[in-house]
Structure formats: C-alpha cells, structure tokens
Amino acid sequence: MEDEGDDKPYVCPKCGHACARLLILMMHMKTHPAKTRYSCPDCSYTSTSSSNLVKHKRMHTGVKPYSCSECSYACTSSSVLKKHMRVHSGERPYSCTVCSRTFSQPSHIKQHMKTHTGEDLHSCTVCGYAGTTSSNLKRHMRTHSGEKPFSCTECSYTTTTSSSLKNHARTHSGEKPYHCTECDHTCTQLSNLKVHMKTHTGEKPYSCTECSYAGAQLSNLKAHMKTHTAEMEGSGSE
Incomplete structure (x- = not known):
C-alpha cells in the first residue's frame, strides 16, 4: 500500500512532472523557459508572434506589400489597407451614441466623443474654439495668424493643412479616387462624393x-x- 505522501495530484502541463504540493509545482514551472519572444534586430521591439515581427520589420525596410486598387496608396498590413479603403467606399461604421455623426476609424470617434464629455479639450486663446487634439488646435490657430505653411509645387497655391494641399494637388494630377457606388461618377474629394450621393438618395437638406x-x-x-x-x-x- 502506497503512503499518503506518494499522492502527487499537481501535474506540470509542460512536461508531465507530478508534485505533491501546488507550491512545489509553481517552483518547478520556473525551470521551463518563458514563452518564446521574437526580437527585432533593429530596435527594442519584441513579440510572442513571429507574424507580428514580420509586420513590424516593414517599418525599418520600408516594404509596403499591400496596395490600394483605387489609388497609389500602399501600406505594411492588410488591416491598415482595409481602413484606407473606406475613404473610397465612404463607409463609416462607427457611430456616435450621443449624436448622429459617423466615422470611418475608431480613433476618430474616440476623439469626437471628447466634444460631448469636454475631456482633454484644447482651447483657443483668441476665440471660443476647443479642439480634441493639440494638432487640431494648431491648425485652427492658423486661421488667426494667417499662416499657410503648405505650398503647391505646381502653382502658387498655399494652404493651412496638408490634407487641403493633397486635395488641391488632384486638380493638377486629375486623380479622382472617390467612386460612387451607384454610378460611374468619380470625385477628387470625399466631400464632393457626399454631395453627389444626394442625387441618388433624393436628400435636399x-x-x-x-x-x-x-x-x-x-x-x-x-x-x-x-x-x-x-x-x-x-x-x-x-
């Protein structure tokens, strides 16, 4: 007959070693190496996923294997490309629970919610404007200073934001990346596409x-x- 002390109910999931006490098993587990981590040779980044490391290394190599079929945009991951495609489709799956505004990215709705909560707003010292980010406030301040740091390389056009310059550049390139899902109409700007879509919905606000x-x-x-x-x-x- 076996002694009571021979009973070893605590079994190591890594190697099958059995222990009589939980404390002894916990001490034994420390003899096994931690889960393998994959390290980037160029910076301090580490991950438990080899696929995540592959994606990360593209930041160093500049490789962008995922390309947009509608414009020249390229990126390092399929998830980022999926988000980008919303600028062409007009899809805005994220809705504000307080008002009727919708957004294409979760980060955008997170910033928008601050307008309702008043959390971390950045206020203008000249007027009553309050922005959800410091960069928004910086752009706004240019309306007071008149500063237009973004210049077109094709003509004398200058503007306060890089996005406005990008839209303007399409007047030279002829690029129309925004496509109507109802007809073959294309636009240079998303705002123009929104206006066009009203011809299909019949909306007259x-x-x-x-x-x-x-x-x-x-x-x-x-x-x-x-x-x-x-x-x-x-x-x-x-």
Whole structure:
C-alpha cells in the first residue's frame, strides 16, 4: 500500500512532472523557459508572434506589400489597407451614441466623443474654439495668424493643412479616387462624393426661408436665393 505522501495530484502541463504540493509545482514551472519572444534586430521591439515581427520589420525596410486598387496608396498590413479603403467606399461604421455623426476609424470617434464629455479639450486663446487634439488646435490657430505653411509645387497655391494641399494637388494630377457606388461618377474629394450621393438618395437638406425650394447643395440654395433678391430689387424700382 502506497503512503499518503506518494499522492502527487499537481501535474506540470509542460512536461508531465507530478508534485505533491501546488507550491512545489509553481517552483518547478520556473525551470521551463518563458514563452518564446521574437526580437527585432533593429530596435527594442519584441513579440510572442513571429507574424507580428514580420509586420513590424516593414517599418525599418520600408516594404509596403499591400496596395490600394483605387489609388497609389500602399501600406505594411492588410488591416491598415482595409481602413484606407473606406475613404473610397465612404463607409463609416462607427457611430456616435450621443449624436448622429459617423466615422470611418475608431480613433476618430474616440476623439469626437471628447466634444460631448469636454475631456482633454484644447482651447483657443483668441476665440471660443476647443479642439480634441493639440494638432487640431494648431491648425485652427492658423486661421488667426494667417499662416499657410503648405505650398503647391505646381502653382502658387498655399494652404493651412496638408490634407487641403493633397486635395488641391488632384486638380493638377486629375486623380479622382472617390467612386460612387451607384454610378460611374468619380470625385477628387470625399466631400464632393457626399454631395453627389444626394442625387441618388433624393436628400435636399438646404431649404429656402422664402419659399418651398430645397436643394441638395448649399451652393444651389445660394444661387436660388438670388432669385428672391432680384425680385425684391425689381419691386423696389417700380
């Protein structure tokens, strides 16, 4: 008959070694090496996944194997490319629970929520503007200073933001990366695509205060309002 001390209920999942006490098993487990970590030879980055290391190393090599089929954009991972494709499709899967705004990226909605909570807002010292990031405030301050640090290499155009310059550059290149999902219409800017989509939905959010006219674009409403101005000027001259 075996002694009670021979009972060893605690078994090591790594090698099958059995122990009589949990404390002894925990001490035994330390003899096994920790989970393999893969280290980057160029920096201090480490990961337990070899595939993550492969993706990381592209930051050093500059290799961008994932290319957009709609424009010249290229990136290091398929997940980043998936996010980029939303600029072409107009997909905005992230919705604010407080208001009706939608966003294409989770980071964008996270910043937007600060406008509701007031958390970590960056305030302008000149006017009442408050931005969700310091970079937003920096861009805003240029409206006061008049600074336009971004210049077009093709003409004399200058602007306050890199995104505005990128949009402007398409007037020279002819690139129209935003595609309508309902027809073959293409646009140089996402805002233009949004306006175009209203021709399919029938949405006319801009209403005249003088009559029942409603337009899909603000510019259309402004043009329409001139008909009332002309009528008023005409009646005044009689």
